[in-house]
Amino acid sequence: MSIPSASKISARPTVRRKPLNRAxxxxxxxxxxxxxxxxxxxxxxxxxxxxxxxxxxxxxxxxxxxxxxxxxxxxxxxxxxxxxxxVPIMTTEIFRELTSVRIHIEGFAAEQAAIHRTDEELDLIKEQEVAFRDAVTSSNPSKIEALRANKNLHFIIYRASHLPTLLRITEMLWLRVGPIINLDLDSSVVQGAKTALAQHARLVHAIQTRDAATARDALAADLLGTANFVLESTRLRENNLPLPLSDFGH
Amino acid sequence: MSIPSASKISARPTVRRKPLNRAxxxxxxxxxxxxxxxxxxxxxxxxxxxxxxxxxxxxxxxxxxxxxxxxxxxxxxxxxxxxxxxVPIMTTEIFRELTSVRIHIEGFAAEQAAIHRTDEELDLIKEQEVAFRDAVTSSNPSKIEALRANKNLHFIIYRASHLPTLLRITEMLWLRVGPIINLDLDSSVVQGAKTALAQHARLVHAIQTRDAATARDALAADLLGTANFVLESTRLRENNLPLPLSDFGH
DNA sequence: CACTGATTAGTGTGATCACAGTGAGGCTAT
DNA sequence: ATAGCCTCACTGTGATCACACTAATCAGTG
CATH class of the missing domain: 1.10.10.10 (Winged helix-like DNA-binding domain superfamily/Winged helix DNA-binding domain)
Known part of the structure; x- marks a missing residue:
């Protein structure tokens, strides 16, 4: 990742640099x-x-x-x-628990987004929805592009809820499911994306018309769809055995 | 708090101590x-x-x-x-946002607790409810005892939802409201506890009868009651001014 | 050959030091 | 008296070292 050895600012001539927000x-x-x-x-x-x-x-x-x-x-x-x-091993049990919490919380976020969204945010949402559609229906569908657009779409919506606390929580939740959904959804993401496309359309339309209940329902269906897809093509462990012993930890 | 300078275990004679879980x-x-x-x-x-x-x-x-x-x-x-x-300064705006998120998420937890609770957990819940009632209706009501019992009651319920993810989230949320509710709710906690007592009773009964909807509603009413109490006796800042300048952090 | 034993490489945790950046207090020059 | 500069105490960040503990390797013995 090439970390620049240090922020070597030798001399600041006239303008007073403010490196306050430096990462x-x-x-x-x-x-x-x-x-x-x-x-x-x-x-x-x-x-x-x-x-x-x-x-x-x-x-x-x-x-x-x-x-x-x-x-x-x-x-x-x-x-x-x-x-x-x-990195935690995900059992089907934990995955189910996580999914049910996600459906509830992220559904709530979608609901609030339908209520509080601005017009600018609606435009951004539409934008990401076509980006996802393009990535999936393209002649050579890009898995990583589709996942990126999907994530963008969801988080623009969550941000549009204007509830920072909720946004933070959804970030935590996605950090946990990340390793799973990206693991072995190769080109098959296109197949599973059928229902995603439909629900996304419902979702965006509901947010546009400020239909909170439908927005929630569409997002829940979307999450549930991909969750079931993961559960079928399961690489998940059925029950949490004491140790995996299968890691290549060095 | 007196930290023992180090865990000086000089010699372990026969039994092999396993200090694995040491804090x-x-x-x-x-x-x-x-x-x-x-x-x-x-x-x-x-x-x-x-x-x-x-x-x-x-x-x-x-x-x-x-x-x-x-x-x-x-x-x-x-x-x-x-x-x-x-420690973050809490504006009324942020407090409202936080409260709405809490009502939804912790309400969901109560709902799930009503569904998934075991009989042992129900006993614990009842136990904490009378502890809170005692602390509040006592001849010399103890504020700190009441707050402790209240917290215990809530978190036994959240734990009874059997959704670890949800439990973790509620812990985060309480960490944020902690500084506020404990700030200036002196003996007046007894006054505000009138509605809390009623809702707690409803809540516990609903959990006992596995009435998820009522459990959720009672918990929401409980949270809303104390939230309004805080908003009235407000020590909250109306809008987030650039700097408080009132800290004694020297 | 299988099993126990000690040794060694490797781990996370805690302590200490180095450094650049920040803010306030006091000084000087206007 | 006031504006500007400088100094100095103090901050969080990063690097390095020390230590107790763990896991695995390898030697020794049955």
């Missing part, structure tokens, strides 16, 4: 790990070593440590009783 | 800060210095640093553009 190295590592998590690059069950991640990314232990701590707090990573850190 | 110093600091936050000891707007907290608690910077990082992640503390850390 911390820890922030960069955090963002990087989030990406690796969301892309499935970090597989469930895989162990993380602070030192190794630090060496890989070319930084010291400290920023990695802090980034991992953050990820543990929002349940994107878990810490075993040995104090070892790994 | 980290960081954990202890985190718990301590949570308490200070929930008790209102750390007032909104107050600034936190890693070194000063470390010196006060008699530890080095590191555990404090990690504990504060965790609290920032779940929005119990906020980090200003100056990188300064303070």
């Amino acid at each position: 911390t190295i820890s922030d960069q590592i955090y963002a990087q790990l989030c990406l690796s998590l969301a892309s499935g690059e970090l597989a469930p069950g895989e162990r993380l070593s602070i030192r190794k991640v630090a060496a890989t990314l070319g930084v010291s232990m400290m920023p990695v440590r802090e980034a991992i701590t953050r990820l543990i707090v929002d349940n994107a990573l878990e810490i075993l009783p040995n104090k070892a850190v790994r | 980290t110093i960081s954990d202890q600091i985190y718990a301590q800060l949570c308490l200070s936050l929930a008790s209102g000891e750390l007032a909104p707007g107050e600034r936190l210095s890693i070194r000063k907290v470390a010196a006060t608690l008699g530890v080095s910077m590191m555990p404090v640093r990690e504990a504060i990082t965790r609290l920032i992640v779940d929005n119990a503390l906020e980090i200003l553009p100056n990188k300064a850390v303070r």
Whole structure:
């Protein structure tokens, strides 16, 4: 990821630079790990070593440590009783629980978005909906492009709820499902996207007409659809065995 | 809080001690800060210095640093553009937003608790309900005892939803409202508890009879009641002015 | 050959130091 | 007296080291 060794600002001639909002190295590592998590690059069950991640990314232990701590707090990573850190393994039971919570909370967000959205936000939503449609119905459908557009669509909606607390919670939830949905939904995402397309259309239309109940229902159906798709093509563990022992942790 | 300088286990004679689950110093600091936050000891707007907290608690910077990082992640503390850390100031706007989210999410938790609760959990819930009633209707009502029982009651219910994700979210939410409700609800908590008592009774009865809808409604009414109470005896800032300038963070 | 034992590499946690950036207080020059 | 500059105390961030604990390797013995 090439961290610029330091922010070497030698001399500021006339203008007084204000490096206030500069991103911390820890922030960069955090963002990087989030990406690796969301892309499935970090597989469930895989162990993380602070030192190794630090060496890989070319930084010291400290920023990695802090980034991992953050990820543990929002349940994107878990810490075993040995104090070892790994990306949580998702059982079907946990996945079901997570999905039901997501349906309720993100459905609520969609409902509020239908109520509080501005016209500008509606435009952005429509924009992302066609982006998703294009990515899926294209002649050579791009899986990663579709997932990106799907995520954008959802989060523009959640942001349009104008409830920052809710937005934060949905971010946490997506961080947890990320490793799963990106894992083995190869080109088959196109097949599963049939119902997604329909529900997205319903969803956007409901948000446009400020129909909160329908917006909630459409989003719930969308989530449920992809969740069932994951449950079928299941790479999930049926029950949480004491140890996976299948990790390639070094 | 008196941290034992270190876990000095000199020699373990015959039994092989397994100090696996031992609480980290960081954990202890985190718990301590949570308490200070929930008790209102750390007032909104107050600034936190890693070194000063470390010196006060008699530890080095590191555990404090990690504990504060965790609290920032779940929005119990906020980090200003100056990188300064303070406990967030709560505006009426933010409080309203937070309350609406809480009503929805914690209402959902109550609903699920009514469905999934075991008989043992029901007993615990009843137990905490009479504890709260006792604390409030006592001849010399104890504010801190009432608040403790109230929190216990709520979280036993949330735990009884058997949705760990939901439990985690409610913990985050309570961490944010903690500094407010404990701030200036002195003996007046008894007055405001009138409606709380009624709703608690409804809530517990609904959970007993597995009436999810009523459970949700009762909990929503409970939350709304205390929220309105806070909004009236308001110590909240009307709008988020650039700086409070009233902190004693020297 | 199988099993226990010690040694070693590797882990997360905590402490300490270095550094750049920030803000306030006091000084000087106008 | 006031505006501007400088100094200094203090901040969070990052790096490095020390330590206790864990897991796995390899040696020794049955």
